[in-house]
Amino acid sequence: xxxxxxxxxxxxxxxxxxxxxxxxxxxxxxxxxxxxxxxxxxxxxxxxxxxxxxxxxxxxxxxxxxxxxxxxxxxxxxxxxxxxxxxxxxxxxxxxxxxxxxxxxxxxxxxxxxxxxxxxxxxxxxxxxxxxxxxxxxxxxxxxxxxxxxxxxxxxxxxxxxxxxxxxxxxxxxxxxxxxxxxxxxxxxxxxxxxxxxxxxxxxxxxxxxxxxxxxxxxxxxxxxxxxxxxxxxxxxxxxxxxxxxxxxxxxxxxxxxxxxxxxxxxxxxxxxxxxxxxxxxxxxxxxxxxxxxxxxxxxxxxxxxxxxxxxxxxxxxxxxxxxxxxxxxxxxxxxxxxxxxxxxxxxxxxxxxxxxxxxxxxxxxxxxxxxxxxxxxxxxxxxxxxxxxxxxxxxxxxxxxxxxxxxxxxxxxxxxxxxxxxxxxxxxxxxxxxxxxxxxxxxxxxxxxxxxxxxxxxxxxxxxxxxxxxxxxxxxxxxxx
Numbered sequence: 001x002x003x004x005x006x007x008x009x010x011x012x013x014x015x016x017x018x019x020x021x022x023x024x025x026x027x028x029x030x031x032x033x034x035x036x037x038x039x040x041x042x043x044x045x046x047x048x049x050x051x052x053x054x055x056x057x058x059x060x061x062x063x064x065x066x067x068x069x070x071x072x073x074x075x076x077x078x079x080x081x082x083x084x085x086x087x088x089x090x091x092x093x094x095x096x097x098x099x100x101x102x103x104x105x106x107x108x109x110x111x112x113x114x115x116x117x118x119x120x121x122x123x124x125x126x127x128x129x130x131x132x133x134x135x136x137x138x139x140x141x142x143x144x145x146x147x148x149x150x151x152x153x154x155x156x157x158x159x160x161x162x163x164x165x166x167x168x169x170x171x172x173x174x175x176x177x178x179x180x181x182x183x184x185x186x187x188x189x190x191x192x193x194x195x196x197x198x199x200x201x202x203x204x205x206x207x208x209x210x211x212x213x214x215x216x217x218x219x220x221x222x223x224x225x226x227x228x229x230x231x232x233x234x235x236x237x238x239x240x241x242x243x244x245x246x247x248x249x250x251x252x253x254x255x256x257x258x259x260x261x262x263x264x265x266x267x268x269x270x271x272x273x274x275x276x277x278x279x280x281x282x283x284x285x286x287x288x289x290x291x292x293x294x295x296x297x298x299x300x301x302x303x304x305x306x307x308x309x310x311x312x313x314x315x316x317x318x319x320x321x322x323x324x325x326x327x328x329x330x331x332x333x334x335x336x337x338x339x340x341x342x343x344x345x346x347x348x349x350x351x352x353x354x355x356x357x358x359x360x361x362x363x364x365x366x367x368x369x370x371x372x373x374x375x376x377x378x379x380x381x382x383x384x385x386x387x388x389x390x391x392x393x394x395x396x397x398x399x400x401x402x403x404x405x406x407x408x409x410x411x412x413x414x415x416x417x418x419x420x421x422x423x424x425x426x427x428x429x430x431x432x433x434x435x436x437x438x439x440x441x442x443x444x445x446x447x448x449x450x451x452x453x454x455x456x457x458x459x460x461x462x463x464x465x466x467x468x469x470x471x472x473x474x475x476x477x478x479x480x481x482x
Contacts, residue, residue, distance in 0.1 A: 095115045
């Protein structure tokens with residue numbers, strides 16, 4: 001193997017002089033000694049429109065124009081780097097370069113490609129209020145200390161795939177206009193995205209959040225957003241009041257391991273997919289709005305799952321759901337829940353545990369009704385299926401044992417039909433009605449000598465009376481003793 005090429009030392013003033021003259025800067029595998037600070041250079045001024053965030057910072061909207069293309073790759077910069085308020089007309093390329101001191105690009109405007117792939121920021125780095133017009137590449141970058149992108153604007157592509165943030169990361173109020181990628185990114189400290197807006201495709205696939213993950217009030221207004229396989233191992237995962245208004249929100253296989261998952265008052269305007277996600281602690285979805293289809297298929301809730309006041313606009317799948325306690329009302333989900341036998345049975349048990357007995361009965365009734373609807377009286381493969389008949393009788397007679405009103409209506413129907421028949425045998429409406437009621441309740445009538453047809457009707461009514469009165473007692477007892 002050949003010996004590693006020795007790095008040449010380049011004074012920072014040499015680079016600054018080229019920038020001041022408008023010459024392109026081309027260095028690779030060098031050591032830059034001194035501070036790279038453009039604030040003292042004699043450069044032209046560019047007037048730019050300020051963002052709302054920059055106005056809050058008090059930015060004057062005057063930027064110094066850097067006309068040079070800057071390529072300092074695979075190198076080390078030992079001094080401070082300060083390109084604050086710089087208007088970079090051409091490409092800026094620090095790929096693979098190590099910044100051994102602070103790197104500050106406050107309010108900088110990157111008018112062309114900006115490349116920081118595999119760069120190493122050993123100390124604090126600031127891109128607060130910076131604008132990236134075309135391409136911002138930070139793939140594989142290493143931020144050993146705090147990294148601040150608060151209020152930054154990424155008009156087009158923003159790539160942070162495989163980047164590592166060792167300290168706190170601040171993307172609050174940042175705007176992402178195009179494709180944004182944070183897949184396999186590691187956040188070692190707090191990750192703050194509060195109030196940020198993603199107007200294009202956003203990918204956080206298998207991202208790892210070791211501390212607080214703050215997405216409160218974040219807006220995902222573009223195409224689909226992916227948190228597929230993301231890990232939240234820190235103290236908090238906060239998506240409260242977040243808005244997913246663009247495309248589908250995919251949290252499949254996401255793991256909320258060391259923290260509660262807070263989605264309180266979040267809004268999902270399209271489909272939301274939590275397939276095979278793992279919530280080790282409490283999952284908070286209170287007052288969350290799901291306007292599209294929602295999939296909690298094969299999800300595990302290790303703690304409590306709270307859905308107080310949540311609304312479901314379309315389909316809701318709870319197939320293979322595993323949970324301890326699910327705080328939800330039947331009225332919230334009855335029109336959206338996709339039929340799945342085990343899911344219904346688990347919900348029934350859950351409603352009883354949290355003492356929502358009326359919900360348990362309503363859920364059981366819907367379960368039996370859906371189960372019955374799946375059966376066919378006749379099919380070419382299996383022929384006649386008479387198991388449907390007991391289900392129909394159970395539904396009509398007692399509402400599967402949870403609807404006493406069904407039994408009362410059936411009892412009233414038998415009495416009424418018999419009364420109509422008895423009208424021809426008695427002198428008044430009252431007498432015929434009285435006779436029907438007495439027959440139904442099993443009282444003996446000695447002053448009547450009926451014919452054969454009359455006797456048959458009396459016999460049938462008496463038998464039905466015994467059956468329905470016994471059934472009514474059973475159903476009512478089930479309602480009272482539960």
